[in-house]
Amino acid sequence: xxxxxxxxxxxxxxxxxxxxxxxxxxxxxxxxxxxxxxxxxxxxxxxxxxxxxxxxxxxxxxxxxxxxxxxxxxxxxxxxxxxxxxxxxxxxxxxxxxxxxxxxxxxxxxxxxxxxxxxxxxxxxxxxxxxxxxxxxxxxxxxxxxxxxxxxxxxxxxxxxxxxxxxxxxxxxxxxxxxxxxxxxxxxxxxxxxxxxxxxxxxxxxxxxxxxxxxxxxxxxxxxxxxxxxxxxxxxxxxxxxxxxxxxxxxxxxxxxxxxxxxxxxxxxxxxxxxxxxxxxxxxxxxxxxxxxxxxxxxxxxxxxxxxxxxxxxxxxxxxxxxxxxxxxxxxxxxxxxxxxxxxxxxxxxxxxxxxxxxxxxxxxxxxxxxxxxxxxxxxxxxxxxxxxxxxxxxxxxxxxxxxxxxxxxxxxxxxxxxxxxxxxxxxxxxxxxxxxxxxxxxxxxxxxxxxxxxxxxxxxxxxxxxxxxxxxxxxxxxxxxxxxxxxxxxxxxxxxxxxxxxxxxxxxxxxxxxxxxxxxxxxxxxxxxxxxxxxxxx
Amino acid sequence: xxxxxxxxxxxxxxxxxxxxxxxxxxxxxxxxxxxxxxxxxxxxxxxxxxxxxxxxxxxxxxxxxxxxxxxxxxxxxxxxxxxxxxxxxxxxxxxxxxxxxxxxxxxxxxxxxxxxxxxxxxxxxxxxxxxxxxxxxxxxxxxxxxxxxxxxxxxxxxxxxxxxxxxxxxxxxxxxxxxxxxxxxxxxxxxxxxxxxxxxxxxxxxxxxxxxxxxxxxxxxxxxxxxxxxxxxxxxxxxxxxxxxxxxxxxxxxxxxxxxxxxxxxxxxxxxxxxxxxxxxxxxxxxxxxxxxxxxxxxxxxxxxxxxxxxxxxx
Numbered sequence: 001x002x003x004x005x006x007x008x009x010x011x012x013x014x015x016x017x018x019x020x021x022x023x024x025x026x027x028x029x030x031x032x033x034x035x036x037x038x039x040x041x042x043x044x045x046x047x048x049x050x051x052x053x054x055x056x057x058x059x060x061x062x063x064x065x066x067x068x069x070x071x072x073x074x075x076x077x078x079x080x081x082x083x084x085x086x087x088x089x090x091x092x093x094x095x096x097x098x099x100x101x102x103x104x105x106x107x108x109x110x111x112x113x114x115x116x117x118x119x120x121x122x123x124x125x126x127x128x129x130x131x132x133x134x135x136x137x138x139x140x141x142x143x144x145x146x147x148x149x150x151x152x153x154x155x156x157x158x159x160x161x162x163x164x165x166x167x168x169x170x171x172x173x174x175x176x177x178x179x180x181x182x183x184x185x186x187x188x189x190x191x192x193x194x195x196x197x198x199x200x201x202x203x204x205x206x207x208x209x210x211x212x213x214x215x216x217x218x219x220x221x222x223x224x225x226x227x228x229x230x231x232x233x234x235x236x237x238x239x240x241x242x243x244x245x246x247x248x249x250x251x252x253x254x255x256x257x258x259x260x261x262x263x264x265x266x267x268x269x270x271x272x273x274x275x276x277x278x279x280x281x282x283x284x285x286x287x288x289x290x291x292x293x294x295x296x297x298x299x300x301x302x303x304x305x306x307x308x309x310x311x312x313x314x315x316x317x318x319x320x321x322x323x324x325x326x327x328x329x330x331x332x333x334x335x336x337x338x339x340x341x342x343x344x345x346x347x348x349x350x351x352x353x354x355x356x357x358x359x360x361x362x363x364x365x366x367x368x369x370x371x372x373x374x375x376x377x378x379x380x381x382x383x384x385x386x387x388x389x390x391x392x393x394x395x396x397x398x399x400x401x402x403x404x405x406x407x408x409x410x411x412x413x414x415x416x417x418x419x420x421x422x423x424x425x426x427x428x429x430x431x432x433x434x435x436x437x438x439x440x441x442x443x444x445x446x447x448x449x450x451x452x453x454x455x456x457x458x459x460x461x462x463x464x465x466x467x468x469x470x471x472x473x474x475x476x477x478x479x480x481x482x483x484x485x486x487x488x489x490x491x492x493x494x495x496x497x498x499x500x501x502x503x504x505x506x507x508x509x510x511x512x513x514x515x516x517x518x519x520x521x522x523x524x525x526x527x528x529x530x531x532x533x534x535x536x537x538x539x
Numbered sequence: 540x541x542x543x544x545x546x547x548x549x550x551x552x553x554x555x556x557x558x559x560x561x562x563x564x565x566x567x568x569x570x571x572x573x574x575x576x577x578x579x580x581x582x583x584x585x586x587x588x589x590x591x592x593x594x595x596x597x598x599x600x601x602x603x604x605x606x607x608x609x610x611x612x613x614x615x616x617x618x619x620x621x622x623x624x625x626x627x628x629x630x631x632x633x634x635x636x637x638x639x640x641x642x643x644x645x646x647x648x649x650x651x652x653x654x655x656x657x658x659x660x661x662x663x664x665x666x667x668x669x670x671x672x673x674x675x676x677x678x679x680x681x682x683x684x685x686x687x688x689x690x691x692x693x694x695x696x697x698x699x700x701x702x703x704x705x706x707x708x709x710x711x712x713x714x715x716x717x718x719x720x721x722x723x724x725x726x727x728x729x730x731x732x733x734x735x736x737x738x739x740x741x742x743x744x745x746x747x748x749x750x751x752x753x754x755x756x757x758x759x760x761x762x763x764x765x766x767x768x769x770x771x772x773x774x775x776x777x778x779x780x781x782x783x784x785x786x787x788x789x790x791x792x793x794x795x796x797x798x799x800x801x802x803x804x805x806x807x808x809x810x811x812x813x814x815x816x817x818x819x820x821x822x823x824x825x826x827x828x829x830x831x832x833x834x835x836x837x838x839x840x841x842x843x844x845x846x847x848x849x850x851x852x853x854x
Contacts (some may be wrong), residue, residue, distance in 0.1 A: 052756055083759030090757075095750040100772045100847055109768075160813035161758055316568040433665070 002090035009061035029199035033216030037454035087162030091174035093155035097146035104142020152183035210527035234536035254459035256466035270304040277337030299499035310476040315496035353443035362436035366448035379416035405434040426457030616823035637804035648728035656739025678733025686724035704801035742774035783839035
C-alpha cells in the first residue's frame with residue numbers, strides 16, 4: 001500500500017479552480033518529482049497534503065496519508081501529523097526561519113511539542129539532527145540566530161526541522177531554487193541520503209527537469225491544475241510522449257540560434273576595460289573598539305570586453321559578481337582600480353559627468369516586478385532612461401521611442417498605457433529589457449535576468465537577448481549562477497571565486513574542460529538533464 | 540550588545556544637553572529679561588534688581604547656563620519664586636502623584652492594546668475584528684479631556700464609585716490614593732490604547748503572513764501557539780516604536796488630565812508655574828520631562844535588543 005495517495009483531488013479558492021482531478025501516489029522510500037511551471041498548482045497540491053491552505057480554499061476528492069483521511073481530519077489530528085510523520089521544506093530559506101529565535105529553539109520546539117520531551121532531551125535531539133544535516137556544533141551551536149547563517153545553511157536548518165522526527169513523508173517545495181548550483185547539489189545529496197536512511201517518501205516539487213531527472217524515481221507533470229503525464233522518470237522524460245512534456249524538455253535545454261562568426265568582433269576595440277579593480281567593505285563591529293578586518297569582496301579584477309561580445313560572469317553566491325557589476329555600472333565606487341567604458345574612465349566622476357556613460361550602459365535585473373514602480377504606466381517606466389539624453393525628446397517623440405523599444409522586445413506599442421501588474425512575468429522582463437535598450441546603449445549588464453522565469457518563458461527571453469545581440473550589436477555581461485544560461489547565449493565565460501576571476505575562456509571550452517577547482521565545482525554540481533537520464537537508463 | 544548600549548546612552552546624553560540648551564535659550568535668553576517677565580511690566584525697579592541678583596541674571600550667559608546645568612546634575616533645580624521653596628522639593632512632592640499615574644496609564648494602555656490587537660488579528664475579517672477595530676477607530680478620534688468628563692459624569696456623579704477629582708495623598712492609605720488615580724489613568728490610557736491596538740493588529744497581520752509562520756505551522760504547532768510564540772515577538776518591534784513615541788503624548792496628556800481631575804501632579808505644577816510665570820519651576824519640570832522621555836527611549840532601545848537578536852550584533 002502506498003504511503004500517500006491522492007485521488008480525484010480538486011481545489012477551489014473562491015470562484016477560481018486551482019486543481020482538477022489530481023491523482024498521485026508515493027510509496028515509502030520513493031522519490032516523486034512533481035514538475036510544472038508557476039501557477040500549475042504544484043505548491044497548492046503540497047499545501048493540501050499539509051492542510052495549510054488559505055482559509056477560502058475548498059478541497060474535494062480523497063487524500064490518504066498512512067491510512068488517515070487528510071481532508072476529513074480535524075485540525076488537532078493534523079497538528080499531530082505535521083512536523084512528525086509529515087515534514088515540509090519550503091522554497092525561500094532566507095525567510096523561512098523566525099529571525100528572533102535561535103536555530104536550536106526552532107528545531108527543538110517541534111521535538112518538544114510532539115514527543116513531550118524535556119528541554120535538555122529535545123536540545124540533544126536537535127543537536128543530533130543539526131549535525132546530521134551538516135551543521136556541526138563547533139561552528140553552529142544551538143544558540144546561533146538565522147541572520148548569522150547563509151542561505152544554504154538556513155535551508156539545512158529548515159530540513160533539520162522537517163526531518164527531526166524522521167517523517168514518513170517529506171514534501172520539498174523547490175528546496176534548492178534560491179541556492180547556487182554547488183549548494184543545490186549538497187542539499188539534494190542530503191535529501192537523497194535521508195530518503196535512503198529511513199525509507200522516507202519524498203515529494204520533490206521543482207520546475208527544473210534536470211533536478212527531477214537526477215532525483216526522482218517517478219515523475220508527475222502538471223499544468224494549470226491538471227496532471228498532464230505521470231510515470232517512471234526515465235521513461236517519461238526520454239520518450240516525451242506528451243506534447244507538454246516535450247515542450248518543457250525542449251525549453252529547458254533551449255539554445256537560441258546565434259551566428260558563430262565571432263572572429264570578426266574579436267578584433268574590435270575593447271568596449272569595456274576593467275583593470276585591477278578592488279572593493280573592500282569595512283569589517284563587522286565586534287565591540288566598542290574592536291572591529292573585524294575589512295572584507296575584500298572584489299580582489300584586483302582585470303578584464304576587457306570587445307564590442308558585440310556576450311560574456312558570462314559565473315560563480316557561487318557571495319563570490320563578488322554582483323559587487324563587480326555594481327562597480328561597472330558606477331552604482332558603487334571601487335576601493336582601487338579603474339574602469340573604462342569606450343575609453344572613458346568611470347571612477348571618481350560625478351553623476352553629471354557620468355550621463356554619457358550611463359546612456360551607453362543599462363541594466364536588467366532578476367526580478368522585473370521589484371524594479372518597477374507599480375503606480376507608473378509602462379510608457380513612463382520604459383522612458384525613464386531618456387533623461388540621460390542631452391536633448392530631451394518631445395512628448396510625441398517620447399511615445400515613438402517607447403513604441404519602438406516595445407516593438408523591438410516583442411510587445412505591442414499599445415501596451416505602453418498599461419500598468420506593470422497587467423503583465424505576466426515574462427512580459428515584465430521584456431518591459432525591463434525595453435527600458436534598458438531605449439537609449440541605444442552599447443553594453444547591457446544583466447543580473448540573473450532569467451532565473452525568476454519559467455522554463456518556456458525563459459527560452460523566449462533568451463531568444464530575445466540573442467536576437468537583440470545580433471540586430472543591435474549589443475554587448476552583454478550576463479551575471480548568473482546558472483550554467484545553462486551561460487552555455488545558451490554567451491561566447492565567453494569568466495569564473496569568479498572569492499573576489500577574483502580564476503578562469504576565463506570560450507564558454508564551450510570552459511564548461512567542457514574546466515581547469516580550476518572553482519570552475520570544476522560549478523560544472524560538476526550543475527544538474528544536466530541528458531546526463532541524468534543516461535544514468536537512469538543504465539540502472 | 541555593550542557597544543549598542545553605550546551608543547544608546549551616548550545619544551540620550553547628547554539629547555539631554557541639546558534639550559537643556561534649547562530650554563535655556565527659550566526661557567532665559569529669548570524673553571530678554573526673565574526678571575521683568577516674571578514680575579510683570581509694572582514691577583518696582585528695586586524688586587527687579589533684587590530678583591536679578593537672586594537669579595544671578597547679572598552674570599554672563601554661558602556661566603548662568605553652566606551653573607544651571609551643573610546644579611541640576613546634583614539635584615539642585617533652583618528656588619521657586621512663587622512657592623519660595625526649592626524646586627526639587629516641589630517636584631518630589633508632585634512626582635508621587637504623576638509617576639504612579641503615568642505608570643498606571645502606560646501599563647493599562649499597553650495591556651489593553653496588545654490584547655485587543657492580538658484578539659483582532661487572530662480573528663481577521665470576522666465580525667469580532669470589525670467591531671473591535673470600529674471601537675478603536677472611535678477611541679482614536681475622542682479627545683482625552685472630553686472622555687475624562689464623560690468618565691466623571693458616569694462613574695463619579697452617577698454611579699458614585701470613585702471620587703470626581705482631587706487626591707487624598709498617600710498618607711490617607713494606598714487604596715484611596717489608587718482609587719483617585721483610576722479614572723485619570725483610564726482617561727489617559729484609552730485613546731492611546733486605541734492607537735496602539737491598531738498598530739498591534741496590523742503588525743501582527745503582517746507577521747502572520749511571513750514564511751516562518753508557515754514553517755512553524757508545518758512543524759505541527761497549533762495556530763494559537765504560533766500566534767503567541769512566533770508572531771507576537773516579531774510584531775513587538777513596531778509596537779515598541781509607537782509605545783516610545785506615545786509616552787511623550789502621555790506626559791503632555793497628564794497636564795490636561797491633572798487639571799480636569801484636580802490632581803496635584805507635575806502637570807498641574809507646570810501649568811500653574813506657566814500662568815504665574817515662575818520660570819525656574821517651568822525649566823526644572825520641563826527638563827525632568829525631557830529626561831524621562833530620554834529614559835523611556837533608552838528602555839525602548841533595550842527592548843528592541845531583547846526582542847530582536849539582529850540588533851544585538853549590529854552597530
